Amino acid sequence: MICPEPSALQELVRELHRQARPWLPAGSGSRLHWGPPVHGAPGEQEPLVLSTGRLNRLVEHCSGDFTVTVQAGLPLKQLQAELAAAGQWLAIDWPWGSGPIGEESGTVGGLIARGLAGGLRQRYLGVRDQLIGLELLRADGTRARAGGKVVKNVAGYDLMRLFTGSWGSLGLITELTLRTYPLPRHRGGLLLRGPLPALETLRRQCLAAPLMPQRLDWWSEALCGGEHPGLLLALASVSRAAIEDQLQQHRQAAEALGLQVESLDPDQLLAQEAQARRGQADWLLQLGVLPAQATSLLADPAFAGVHSCLAAGAGVGLAWAAATQLPSHRVQTLRRRCKALGGTLSVLQQPPSASLAAWDDSPARPVIEAVKREFDPLQQLARGRLPGVNQAGVSA
Ligand SMILES: Cc1cc2nc3c(=O)[nH]c(=O)nc-3n(C[C@H](O)[C@H](O)[C@H](O)COP(=O)(O)OP(=O)(O)OC[C@H]3O[C@@H](n4cnc5c(N)ncnc54)[C@H](O)[C@@H]3O)c2cc1C
Numbered sequence: 001m002i003c004p005e006p007s008a009l010q011e012l013v014r015e016l017h018r019q020a021r022p023w024l025p026a027g028s029g030s031r032l033h034w035g036p037p038v039h040g041a042p043g044e045q046e047p048l049v050l051s052t053g054r055l056n057r058l059v060e061h062c063s064g065d066f067t068v069t070v071q072a073g074l075p076l077k078q079l080q081a082e083l084a085a086a087g088q089w090l091a092i093d094w095p096w097g098s099g100p101i102g103e104e105s106g107t108v109g110g111l112i113a114r115g116l117a118g119g120l121r122q123r124y125l126g127v128r129d130q131l132i133g134l135e136l137l138r139a140d141g142t143r144a145r146a147g148g149k150v151v152k153n154v155a156g157y158d159l160m161r162l163f164t165g166s167w168g169s170l171g172l173i174t175e176l177t178l179r180t181y182p183l184p185r186h187r188g189g190l191l192l193r194g195p196l197p198a199l200e201t202l203r204r205q206c207l208a209a210p211l212m213p214q215r216l217d218w219w220s221e222a223l224c225g226g227e228h229p230g231l232l233l234a235l236a237s238v239s240r241a242a243i244e245d246q247l248q249q250h251r252q253a254a255e256a257l258g259l260q261v262e263s264l265d266p267d268q269l270l271a272q273e274a275q276a277r278r279g280q281a282d283w284l285l286q287l288g289v290l291p292a293q294a295t296s297l298l299a300d301p302a303f304a305g306v307h308s309c310l311a312a313g314a315g316v317g318l319a320w321a322a323a324t325q326l327p328s329h330r331v332q333t334l335r336r337r338c339k340a341l342g343g344t345l346s347v348l349q350q351p352p353s354a355s356l357a358a359w360d361d362s363p364a365r366p367v368i369e370a371v372k373r374e375f376d377p378l379q380q381l382a383r384g385r386l387p388g389v390n391q392a393g394v395s396a
Contacts (some may be wrong), residue, residue, distance in 0.1 A: 100274045369389060
């Protein structure tokens with residue numbers, strides 16, 4: 001991995017283009033191995049990895065406008081600490097595997113390039129919705145900008161959405177402007193456990209309640225550590241009374257449905273959970289189904305023993321398991337189930353003994369490939385890894 005000075009970056013990318021050399025954009029390199037393998041130049045096993053580690057400045061925090069502009073290599077943990085000092089935050093979960101206080105959360109550029117979000121998307125939407133401006137280097141070294149630095153002046157092509165989840169395949173993100181939010185003053189939560197039909201009824205009630213949950217996550221039976229799956233509800237507000245009132249109503253509704261109810265601090269529970277599962281998964285799956293179908297997935301026998309956390313309003317999230325708990329053929333069954341339930345399953349990480357395609361072909365494959373040719377005509381970037389294109393050619 002090379003980590004060039006910001007002043008040398010553009011010329012280096014131009015030179016790589018002149019040589020038609022394959023390379024992989026990177027942040028801190030914490031999760032580069034997830035997804036399909038990336039090929040290097042002929043005769044080289046590994047691609048050249050170009051890190052934004054030295055592009056690590058917070059450029060501008062416009063606290064009055066609730067926006068922040070950062071260089072792509074700024075660590076997320078550092079950004080959150082700086083925003084917190086001004087009473088604000090980026091409303092984004094710590095990425096999976098970060099540890100309880102975000103020790104290994106990687107860079108802001110890496111976060112956007114992967115495009116994954118956790119349960120906070122219920123209230124604040126996904127990471128692509130938080131991104132309002134972007135600067136990048138194209139494969140030939142041309143610098144390009146899209147969006148702006150204020151929430152309302154987006155004009156031209158929406159490269160922000162294109163680059164969110166691009167996995168380094170379209171260009172090197174160098175700078176980002178994101179929305180910030182005031183740190184919520186009061187928070188509270190419940191863990192609700194019991195039979196799926198009752199939980200589903202409660203899920204619908206929570207989503208229709210006057211105070212929109214900050215998060216409402218499905219926890220699989222294995223993650224709850226008992227005989228039932230659960231719903232983790234978190235509320236945030238400027239008013240403690242509003243939270244108490246809503247929690248009381250949800251508690252009563254849950255008890256009437258015969259659910260077990262536990263009051264808790266959701267942040268503390270998530271931190272404990274992150275600590276327990278740190279670095280402990282052979283399988284890491286990104287999955288999604290239509291939100292109303294999540295209970296069918298949770299009840300599926302192929303899902304037994306799998307740890308999973310899904311945003312209940314969106315039906316998307318992560319699942320993980322040890323190789324001994326989850327043979328490959330069950331992952332294939334789960335992939336078929338997700339498809340049948342209106343969604344997808346991507347394999348981010350798998351045991352060395354397994355060789356599943358990371359993702360199936362998307363119906364938009366021809367468009368994705370056309371965009372790739374436009375941005376990277378020499379196929380230099382993340383060669384072998386293009387989201388939505390099954391380059392392994394192996395059927396899932
Ligand atoms: C709740 C949640 C769960 C998540 N779970 C996962 C998960 O399970 N697996 C996962 O991989 N990620 C996950 N993420 C995304 C995670 O935030 C990123 O993978 C992480 O930030 C990587 O940081 P890094 O700097 O180490 O990036 P790297 O590991 O260095 O790179 C990660 C990816 O981003 C690309 N990339 C990095 N920087 C740039 C850049 N400047 N320009 C273009 N492309 C770039 C790389 O090519 C690579 O594909 C999750 C995020 C959230 C919010």
